[in-house]
Amino acid sequence: MKNKSWHLDRRDLLKGGGVAIALPLLNGMGAGLNRALGDNFNGMGENAHPKRMLVSYFAYGAYMPESPSGVPRSTEKVDREEHHPWSWWPCKNAGPLSFNESSSPFKPLKEDVSYFRGLDHAGGWKLGGHSSGDVFATGADMIGAEKTNNISIDQVAAQLHGHKTRYSSLVLGTEGGTGSYGSCKTLSHRGPGRPIPSLHKPQEIFNRLFKPYTGKGVEQVRAGLKRDASILDLVLDHSRSFKNRLGKEDHGKVDEYLDSIRALEQRVERTSKWTHQPLPEVDTKGLNLEVSHKEPEEYIRCMYDLIYLAFQTDSTRFATLMLESEQSSNSEMWNYATYVLGYKGATHDIAHKRPADYSGQWDQWRAKQHAYFLQRLRDTPEGDGNMLDRTLVLWGSAHPHASHSTKNYPIQLAGGSRLGLKHGRLHEFVGEKKVPLANLFVSMLNAVDVPVEKFADSTGLMTEVIR
């Protein structure tokens, strides 16, 4: 991807006036609003570079033979032992990072990654071992007051800054769709009961991102969108009168529908505005968009490549990627470990059996794919730094080694050194020091100029890594 012609000039982009000003106001955001606007409209220096975020999830936890609960056991025997070479954790003790076999793909990225031990969402504690992936990006209390989940971190950011790019967010997964409660196939949620279906077909994702007009001229597209807007208006009217003919037990469904049409209208308006901006030209060389699940490595790299391209062209700044869901027994994902390592069993079995000769290797394989993405960002210069410097990349799972446990997630955060992040350490939040994972979320949001003070069950900021 050395082709530079499709690298957008942000000045042109802003001059075009394609930036929608209709900003939704979130609770407690008033103060930050001006700052957010200011960043975008005034500064052409450092601040003009986009601030991005990716949340990437891997299923079934990771191999931690030395401490299945996800936090270190404090027995003398353990203290004397060397760090396990195939543990997911790169090193044994909190402090400066060193890398073992499992985490070796991140060795070259030492200055750009941090690990966190002992973090989790309290909302996920009581969810079944196969369901806690639902709340990884939301922290919702699905057993208690938030039965239909709640807004995810990427969408909080997208609500404030999403209008600055052609797409407010990019939601990807390996299985596609929404899944159901308890077996979600997407990380992103617009709010309670509104999961955003993830996209999983590379070709389709590519077309939606970079070829949205399907060969039509831009004038034609604009006329079409204008037409859509006026007709959606009529449809909305039509549906309102329909609602009155239904019993009150069905009003909820129609409201859901009406909301969707309204959202669609807004999107049409937005798309229409963006037609004034030229589409980025993307070189598809080396991109195999027809890759299938039978080739896990190529497939997953392709998904990462698409996110990279979306970030690089500033088509969006917020993305999620759910690599396998916790319930993929009906899909090819179930066989990934077989394809990759020749493991004779379902991928999910690794989590339960933790076979010594496959588990670490499986983690290492996953780390390799993720490191590939980080490396790509770091290799792409941007301003006087590189893309990784302004991209927060959260990577983790909602289980430790003990696959039915929903506490003490494996968590890694990378990038963003120009957004105030300090890297290169393993942080530990055990015992009295334990804090919610949501604290990290709040700090991440702040780092990408979303001035929230609280997210889910957060109790403060994560000052350890983010200024």
Add this chain to the structure above:
Amino acid sequence: MASILLEMSFRWCTLIGFSGIYILRIIAAKFCRERPELFSFIRPKPINKTACVDRGLQIFRWLLGAMFFQVVWQLPLGVLAAAPVNDGYDSLVRPFFKAHCIACHGPDKSKGELALHTLDGDLRSGRGVERWEAVLDAIESGAMPPEGELQPDPSKRKAVADWINSQLRAYVKAASKEVPANTTRRLTNFEYENTMRDLLGVDLNLIEYLPQDPVKPYHFNNTAEFMLLGPEQIDRYLEVARRALESAIVDLEKPKSYQSRQEWDSGESNKGFAKSLKRNEIAIHNSRRGTPGQGMAVKDFPRTGEFRIRFQASAVFPNGASELPLRFVMGYNLNINSSTQEVAPVGVVHLRNSPDNPQVYELRGRIENFPVQKGRVHRGKLQPDRLTITPQNIYDDGTLNDENQFLYWPRQPDMPRAVVDWIEFEAPINEIWPPKHHTRILFDSPLRQSDPENYIRQVLTRFMSRAYRRPALPEEVNRFLEVYNLLKPQLGSIESTMRETLAMLLVTPQFLLHTKSDGKLIRHEFELASALSYFLWGSMPDSVLYELALTGELNNTEVIAEQVQRMLADPRSKDFVSNFTNQWLSLAKMKTVPINRDLYPRFLYYVEAGERAGTEKPYIPTIRDYMIDETIGFISELIRQNASVSNLVDSDFAMLNQPLAAHYGVEGVEGQRLRPVEIAAEHRLGGLLTQGSVLIGNGTGSAPHPIYRAVWLREAILGDEVKAPPAEVPALSDSAGDSAEQSLSIKELLAKHRTVESCNDCHVRLDPWGIPFERYNAIGKYQRLVPEEGTRIRGFDRKRDTDLAGYTKYLEGINTREVFAESRLPHGPRVDGMDQLKAYLLASRKYDIAENVIRRLLAYGIGRDLNYRDRYEVENILQQSSKNDFLFQDMIVAICQSSTFNRRTSNERKRDNR
């Protein structure tokens, strides 16, 4: 008593309120006349003062009468009912709980997340009804108190059950008068695709373009509460509708027809080992260069429209077989050794004629449904896109894998071969232009020229009435006439304007949500017609149902019975059976269980050589595919025969074709067509429990898995809800499959479960159900002997075993130990193996099994999980069907006649009460 008085005072208020409205209206009308400018928001409608007073008084009298009646009727009842409520609880139920339940389900412990100490004796409040129902189930079935605990006196048990039953029944009766629980829901993707097919007359694959429906094992994906309608969903619907209308409405100019043809002569082939193969012959699973098996590339073709493939074919049967299935697939060239190739099946013909009697066959389909292979740049030139038509010889006698290397090559000369002399491709078929699906929407009429506005109105009215599954209301038609008129100047032709108008119409809630009656303009019968057709066809009502709804005749139990039988006999009911069965029995997972190739080297077909060697052969039907057909075909057959539900447990027939029969060891079945085959005891088949789809899906691919199978039996057949292992319980290695020797230690694994208390609580009631399945191995075959524990089994080894017979001999050598399949069922007898398990289920659990089937069918039919409110309606259906040994079709009829299925909306009730 106090509550009754309170209630009466409420009623007085309502009474006065209602009649008061009319008085207020009179006053308002007076003001309206005097100060019209203040009341411009009131519709200026002349009000007849005396009529208003009359109506007010009439209502007053009517309500007064009703109240009087109610008081007289309720007073004694209320007093009678009120008295024993708490008495019964305090004297009977509470002591019972205290003696038998509270220790585990109380303030100290709440096993199974159930605590009883917070229940009060007043069920009428609706508090804790779900818990009460769970308690009732446990007490009635005898599942609680658990074995080993003090058991209550049977008469006490019954008395408590009766008490809960009477209270619950009273509550349900009262609650059902309130807002009905049934909510409308959107069409599932499956229903959407079928509806579009029947509405537009074009059979297109649309599901792949829609976000997935939510899936939950053992639940149905049409459950209303999960069926969301977000903006993404609507966005996709719009895209898909546009795509479909592009196909359904054509341009008037007759398009050019594309034709291609390829011929093969019967000369001798001169290549290598296949010398015996003529140039026009296709050997099994073979796609050799120069033969029709390689496929015919089509480079000129339209992107939409119906296509036709004609071909002349026959078959050679050296082994004396009589039928050869020749399957056509179309899409990518299958000879490319890669994972990205994609094809879709066109159809199968069963050849019985010999080459001296060649015959011409024809297959049709829609081009849109087939993947097009994009042209690549080759030597600096862009190759055209292409579609490759590949005929496949999929003859399979179940022994194809039984030879040494290169699959079954040594036997190839003895195996049936297909002969294809030529293939012709033509698209679009334009003999009749515009095609029927076009004229069904834009019908021929002189009005089109003479009175366009009226013509469009008629087109819209007809289409909308079908799309909305009930007569379109004039205001609805007007709205879309408006849309049409808005689009017309921009889009030009009637055709393109209509495409866009209808696409918009297909994202309205009237189309996307299931049809509901409004109690006024839209008759209840239309809701019923839709409910029936989406239940039994997964699609919109046909004209017969629509007419019956229009005339009102449908709302009659006789007519419903007649229609249900007609619908089940219609081929469209296949969709219902497969969709329902797949979800009910959670079948899909069997396709992704990784079969251990070392242990079962001959079960699937693998690529022999090249880059993809060792992976499963794509696009070749295998026994595993036929097993899904077997299970769906079995349920189909039960419905067709109107057989008893006890066949689910054991039957005297199995649905088999030749490969399946070979797998299970049944002789005398020839050909690929699935059919009911009479079976004997030694086949160890019959019913669902021994079908490969179930056994493989609930195994690990290397070994049987008693826990998976137990969960399946309890969930799918007995209708229990088995809770997932709790989050905090450390997972014991719950699946074997890592290596061959580990796969046999399942017994130890279960024993380990029992030593941990938190596991044991559930597993003591679970594991015994799975043990009797143990003699059926991981690929669903009966296997009495296994190796001694700890024996290392080696997989198939070509060098040592030479062929399957050699490997079988090796296995027989080490298979010396009898499989242990004996367990004592919870609250039941000791059973050894499948036969005894089946006997027990038939003797003691038939009622539960029938109830489960009814509940599943009903939940699928109404699109929501059942709850305590449906308990007594289910009981009615069950009673009714028990008279006739639970016949399948009769149960479906009874479900469709039930008031739960045929529930009225609150709007309708308002009207009914008026």
